[in-house]
Amino acid sequence: MLLSFDNVTKTFPNGTLALDRVNLSIASGEFVSLVGPSGCGKSTALRLIAGLIEPSAGKVAWTHAKPSVGFVFQDAALMPWATVAKNVRLPLELTRKDDAEADRRVADTLELVGLTKFANAYPRELSGGMRMRVSIARALATDASVLLMDEPFAALDELTRDRLNDELRELWAVKNLTIVFVTHSVYESVYLSSRVIAMSQRPGRVIADIAMTEPKTRTRDFRMTTAYGERCRDVRSALQRELATP
Amino acid sequence: MSRERIWGYGLPALVAVATMGFWEWIVYALDIKHFVLPAPSAIAAAAIESWGSLMDATWVTIRVTVIAFVLALIFGIAFATLFAQSRTIERALFPYAVTLQVTPVVAIAPLILIWVGPDNAERAVLILATIVAFFPILANATLGLRSADRQLHELFDLYGASRWQRLIRLQFPAALPNILTGMKISGGLALIGAVVAEFAAGSGTSTGLAWVILQAGFNLKVAKAFAALGLLAAIGITIYALLSLLERHALKHWHESARPPE
Ligand SMILES: Nc1ncnc2c1ncn2[C@@H]1O[C@H](COP(=O)(O)OP(=O)(O)OP(=O)(O)O)[C@@H](O)[C@H]1O
């Protein structure tokens, strides 16, 4: 086990109860997707894992020491005034890595996401898909072993999204990452992950936890299989049952 | 040069030439007295005649304006940085900044003059011009320092950024467009402040262009007053042009306002 939520409750200062006694655990190397209706607390759960906010009650516990965590935001959240290389370098500078080390890691991660040629471009010169790759490179620059992604591909067109989905699967496998991925899309969650967690309307609770570790390597053909279709239906019906209850 | 730019410079130049021509003509045609409205040629002659004293006065005005602008920039950004650290500090101090801004500079001029001593009129003018130029930088920089993207702030949280790192790497760059806007407004205001303050406080030891205009008016040397006025306008335009250039250069890679036309 990598980390667990023990009865985690989050109430915001304005009284909004976002998460209500959530229990879940995530194992090292899993690719977990969180799906659920808008406002159910998915982003809140990610921010709790990242340690950006603290639970109001209960505990977010890491089994061993908290590893290096990378965060990918919905609209890439790049610094528009800095080049691609400088954006990727930011976490390294904030954590005070020495220059040579930082140079090497920036080069490595840019290569990993296929953006070496764009190191000196500014974000506005890039397409949405490329910006997202920069954001992923930035999250991985510190050698993060856990990647938290909040609807990263929601704003992209479908073809770009499919391609980035494949690239992300590959990255996950190659780098042995643990990924927690928030999405609105049932199809995306089933295609990508080894486990889909469906959440109720606010306050968020876990209403379904659907594992799907096979197949390991997934191509476009996987979308045509019955296993894929069945899983999509499972997740969808869990969400619909939830939406039907007032 | 693109057609766009030729029009950008050519059209105003054409207007200037036409206006001068018409002005010259109307002064002679209607036989307007030189102390009411001097012809452009008379203004040019007056400018050449008093070139030395005009240049001295221009230099004084430029110096006061530039120093006041730089002081306003330093104080404006320093206080904005302070305000950006805490809403409490901002709430406590901002009303005083506003008070300073809305109080007419002419009204505080005598006080400042008394405090610095009447022999230091130029220093009084400098202080007054700084007060006039201070607020737009403060207000714009404060807004800018607070306007950095929330997700970028969270990214800085994630990596445990210090307050200083956040200020230098996130808040200042994010505030740059606002600061530059404030600078463009303040540049013009510093000049206005320098002139108005000299009118109000500049008796005797101060010798900028405003004083030249007052003196020339007393002596009915209207052509010289016009020459000084022309120089003031030239200073104002130069300041604006330089700051616009700086703005375009600083933002060219990333800000929408600096995007080249498609
Ligand atoms: N800082 C905050 N202060 C107060 N309420 C908040 C705050 N952050 C989130 N909320 C509220 O908590 C609830 C859960 O928010 P959260 O952003 O986690 O939802 P989400 O599942 O990510 O939604 P979406 O799919 O729309 O992104 C929402 O009702 C939201 O309005």
Ligand SMILES: [Mg+2]
């Ligand atoms: Mg969200």
